Amino acid sequence: MDRILVTGASGFVARHLIGELLRAGYLVRGTVRTRSRLQSIQAATVALAPGREDRLEIVEADLLDDAGWASAMADVQAVMHVATVIVAEEPRDPSTVIRPAVEGTERILRFAHAEGIRRVVMTSSIATVGYGHGYDSGVRTYTEADFTDLSKMRHPWAYCIGKTRAEQAAWAFASGKGMELTTIHPGAILGPASDPQTSISLGLVSGLLDGSTPAMPRIGFAISDVRDVAAMHLAALRDPESIGQRYLCTGPYTRFDQVAAILRRAYPDYPVTLKTVPDWLMRLVALMNGPVRQIINDIGNEKHFDGAKGERLLGRPYFTVEEAILSAAESLIRLGLVHRPNSARPRQPEPAE
Template sequence: MERVLVTGASGFVAKHVIGQLLDAGYAVRGTVRGQSKVPGIWAAVSALAPGREAGLELVVADLLDDDGWAAAMEGVSAVMHVAAAIVAVEPKDPDVVVRPAVEGTERVLAFAEAAGVKRVIMTSSIATVGYGLGHERGVRRYTEADFTDLDGMRRSWAYCIGKTRAERAAWGYAELHDMALTTIHPGAILGPATDKDTSISLGLVTGLLDGSTPALARIGFAIIDVRDVAAMHVAALQKPESIGHRYLCTGPYRTFEQVAEVLRSAYPGYPITRRAVPDWLIRIISLLGGPTRQIVNDIGNEKHFDGSKGEALLGRDYRTVEDAILSAAESAIRMGLVKVKTG
């Protein structure tokens, strides 16, 4: 049975990737930093690939430490580098996010190369595509040909810096060492949670449902369902023609208000705000750091990402944005992640 290494096995995307790999008949070895999140991984596997739990092995390996990586690569035919450091609030020290992204990617590729593993699928982001390119107002459409220019960004963003530098490093390493690399670039990832340890992106939905999001910023999202993100990783592995390519994994653009309206229609008893926050206030608050620092680059403009190349790789259309939103909401409510309900 072909074995695939999945880094960051406790992550939202990684759990779905592992489930789909197991369901497709692969053996999977997943890396974790410690044991605390292991129960959530097994819960996810039981939900996503029931009866195939025996195909999963978990090992300890940290993106910032060499220990464990040589053993993790033994007997592996391909690596899916999904692990990333994601924080809800912009850190005072960007290296909290940037170091695991860049050094972690370099470490994973180096140990893969040492073990003779040449096939790598890497989870990147639209953050490496649509920033620092002079788009401050209005509507712009991006494709895989676009690459974020960190020097052109007016406001720093650690996640964007880390992802962009990591992808640049990966392509450079792949060229130098003749590595068969594919990168997948999701937008805002929603869809069903498999356990209570979910992603920060699901906070977009839970924050609206429980009323903890007090107002709606004038921003939008290229939303994609986590099941499609995972499916694209598997499709890239199975289709050699994906080697050397970047793939946007993004659905249609939806404003924050449009996301809220989908939830209002489905869950009329929940305290979903209608209040809007002006752009100038977001820009002022962002100077203090916090969550607004991570969205200020998107205030006042629309970034549309052409996901058609990714759909062609999948061989089908993406799930609808509404499905991604509502399946995220349903699972969050069912698992008790949304605590407040009125009406």
């Protein structure tokens, strides 16, 4: 059996990807910065690939340190580079996000090449596609042919900078060294949590369900189901025609208030708000950094990302936006991450008119 290295094994996407690989018959070696989340990874593996836990090995390796990477790459046939740093608020020091993204990617590719590994599938983002194109407002659709231009971004965003520079570095290295690279570009990743150690992105759902989100920005985003993102990595690994290609893994544009409406219909007794915050106030609050700074580039812009190419690679339809949202909600409640009101009783979503 081929052994696949998955970086950042404790992450939301990585845990689902490990499950996909194990179910498909691969051996998996996952990297973590520290072993503090080992129990969480094991719990996710039991949930997602029961009976295959013995084919998973976890090793320590830090994106900002050479130690451990040579041995991590030993006897590996392909690398899935998923590891990234995601923070809930724009950091005071952007390098805490940018350095692991860029230096970590360069380090992983360098050690993979030294070990003779040519095949790499990398988790990128729509952040490397739909920004810095000079638009302050309007409706536009982006494809894999579009690349974020950091020099034209009005509002710097550490995650976007790190992801874009990392992908640029990856393509440059792969081209110069003859490596076989594919990049996968999800949007806001929802879908079911496998264990209590969940992703920051699921805070979008939990904040609405528990009432800690008192009002919503008037923006939307491309939602990706974590199950599609993981499956697309595996599909890329198996399809030689994916080499040298970028793939958007994105569903239709969905407004924040549409997410709230889906949750209110399914969970009528939960305190899901439908209040929105005017754009002018969001721009004012963004001057003070915080979470708003990360979405300021999207205010006034309706960005659609054409995921048709990725869906063809996947070989099946994406999970619907509603499935991604409600599966996230169900898992958060089931795992005790959102407390159920005494009167709460989930119901099936109403059919679309």
